[in-house]
Amino acid sequence: xxxxxxxxxxxxxxxxxxxxxxxxxxxxxxxxxxxxxxxxxxxxxxxxxxxxxxxxxxxxxxxxxxxxxxxxxxxxxxxxxxxxxxxxxxxxxxxxxxxxxxxxxxxxxx
Amino acid sequence: xxxxxxxxxxxxxxxxxxxxxxxxxxxxxxxxxxxxxxxxxxxxxxxxxxxxxxxxxxxxxxxxxxxxxxxxxxxxxxxxxxxxxxxxxxxxxxxxxxxxxxxxxxxxxxxxxxxxxxx
Numbered sequence: 001x002x003x004x005x006x007x008x009x010x011x012x013x014x015x016x017x018x019x020x021x022x023x024x025x026x027x028x029x030x031x032x033x034x035x036x037x038x039x040x041x042x043x044x045x046x047x048x049x050x051x052x053x054x055x056x057x058x059x060x061x062x063x064x065x066x067x068x069x070x071x072x073x074x075x076x077x078x079x080x081x082x083x084x085x086x087x088x089x090x091x092x093x094x095x096x097x098x099x100x101x102x103x104x105x106x107x108x109x110x
Numbered sequence: 111x112x113x114x115x116x117x118x119x120x121x122x123x124x125x126x127x128x129x130x131x132x133x134x135x136x137x138x139x140x141x142x143x144x145x146x147x148x149x150x151x152x153x154x155x156x157x158x159x160x161x162x163x164x165x166x167x168x169x170x171x172x173x174x175x176x177x178x179x180x181x182x183x184x185x186x187x188x189x190x191x192x193x194x195x196x197x198x199x200x201x202x203x204x205x206x207x208x209x210x211x212x213x214x215x216x217x218x219x220x221x222x223x224x225x226x227x228x229x
Contacts, residue, residue: 033215035215050214051214088157090216099147099149101158103156
């Protein structure tokens, strides 16, 4: 059971906007930044958003992140078929002195 | 451009030691701004951070509580790589293992190694 809680699944149609939530606690999301990763089948996770809302070079601006208190969200606008993947949030936990991942959200583009 | 190349056996017998290596190009294992991590992924446990090593005038390690008694992560400055050793493995340690470079977030990942624990 992951300490960071994500919905197991999400879905949308092409062009729609979808959001994925990530809930934690004061020792992780509440006091540290949140990062998001996209994982396509059979590949390693890829950094999508870091430091709550920063997109690495090459990541489309359709992807955005936000954080409030002990929760964070990933938003994908203008949904495309290639966005179908698993999405994970991650944050450092100061009490555990280690990184935590969410359980992952499988995004389906209908 | 930083690249990580993993190597090591894909099959380990129960009670034995799992050993993997991650070779670094484009950065130094002695970097004072990066940390070098091992992460694994299985259907039952999802993505699980195992531990890290990093250099800040001296070497430091952090390990996940779940594996703390069984894990060692070591840097090898002569070969610019770092390694994972996980002792006394059981079938529950079967997973895809990744190495990753972190600079406040996991920026680069190795290609992943499926390690199966079975006799």
